[in-house]
Amino acid sequence: MLIVIVASGASVRLTGSGLGCLDWPGCSAGHPLPKVGYHAFIEFSNRIVSALTILATLGAFIAALLYPRAPRWVRWVAGLAFAGTFAQAPLGAVTVHYKLNPLLVGTHFLLTIVVLTLGVIVALEAWQVRGEPVPLRIRQLSLLVGASLAVLIVTGMLATAAGPHSGSLDVPRIWKLHSAVWLHVRATAVFGLGFLGLIALLGLRSSRHFRTALVLLGLFLVQMVLGEVQYRTHLPLGEVIVHVTLAALIWATAVVFIATMWRPWREATAKRDGTGK
Numbered sequence: 001m002l003i004v005i006v007a008s009g010a011s012v013r014l015t016g017s018g019l020g021c022l023d024w025p026g027c028s029a030g031h032p033l034p035k036v037g038y039h040a041f042i043e044f045s046n047r048i049v050s051a052l053t054i055l056a057t058l059g060a061f062i063a064a065l066l067y068p069r070a071p072r073w074v075r076w077v078a079g080l081a082f083a084g085t086f087a088q089a090p091l092g093a094v095t096v097h098y099k100l101n102p103l104l105v106g107t108h109f110l111l112t113i114v115v116l117t118l119g120v121i122v123a124l125e126a127w128q129v130r131g132e133p134v135p136l137r138i139r140q141l142s143l144l145v146g147a148s149l150a151v152l153i154v155t156g157m158l159a160t161a162a163g164p165h166s167g168s169l170d171v172p173r174i175w176k177l178h179s180a181v182w183l184h185v186r187a188t189a190v191f192g193l194g195f196l197g198l199i200a201l202l203g204l205r206s207s208r209h210f211r212t213a214l215v216l217l218g219l220f221l222v223q224m225v226l227g228e229v230q231y232r233t234h235l236p237l238g239e240v241i242v243h244v245t246l247a248a249l250i251w252a253t254a255v256v257f258i259a260t261m262w263r264p265w266r267e268a269t270a271k272r273d274g275t276g277k
Helices: 002-014 038-066 072-097 102-126 136-162 177-204 209-232 237-262 266-273
Strands: none
Touching: 002 038, 002 102, 002 237, 038 072, 038 102, 072 102, 102 136, 102 237, 136 177, 136 237, 177 209, 209 237
16 A cells, blocks of 8 residues: 555646645535546545555554564554554645645655655564575665665655656746756666675675565666656656656565565574574
């Protein structure tokens, strides 16, 4: 659901439907449901998806509280995931009230990415997903690569805000598109070079993380091709929606990739600690 809400929110922004419903939680004063206009239906549909996402994160939080063997930190992370998702509702209302201020719209998206990170971590613990142990220097490099990916996502957000699909036809752009794209391309190069170096180290060690890295690399290459195509075809709506959604999927995959390096198999941890258990 945290991936779906990215696609849903992107559809609202990119179709210029951010002001399709001027009231909250209803669509308009005296009319809780949308009456006319596809912008209103798109915006209200996103609110429904948001409500379902809140329920999903609430369910995960309750499950973590009720499961007696759940570590305390997992309960905290699940609770923060729910709180962050729930906070999107009033933040969305504030964003509409201020006529889709670009900084508020960007905050809306970045909070979604943070919540997605927390949700993935909860899922990894729930399914006991762990990875092969790797040296500390490789784990540290993975964090640097993850940080460069975070910068890449932020610059992508700025490029979208500077483009023709900023949430509504009347929303002012916060930057020039050419300058935003220039920065985004440089951020892509930094991430790409660092990630390739990490892949090379994992390949030399014949690490099982190498396969996950290849999956992430494949998604990244598809994203690069799609970004180039959409730029040269003047940012068609459908391609940009896919681009934004794929960015969230890449981030979620990167969280799995990095987290499993820091979450080794229990047997390996016990052997490292000398307990043998």
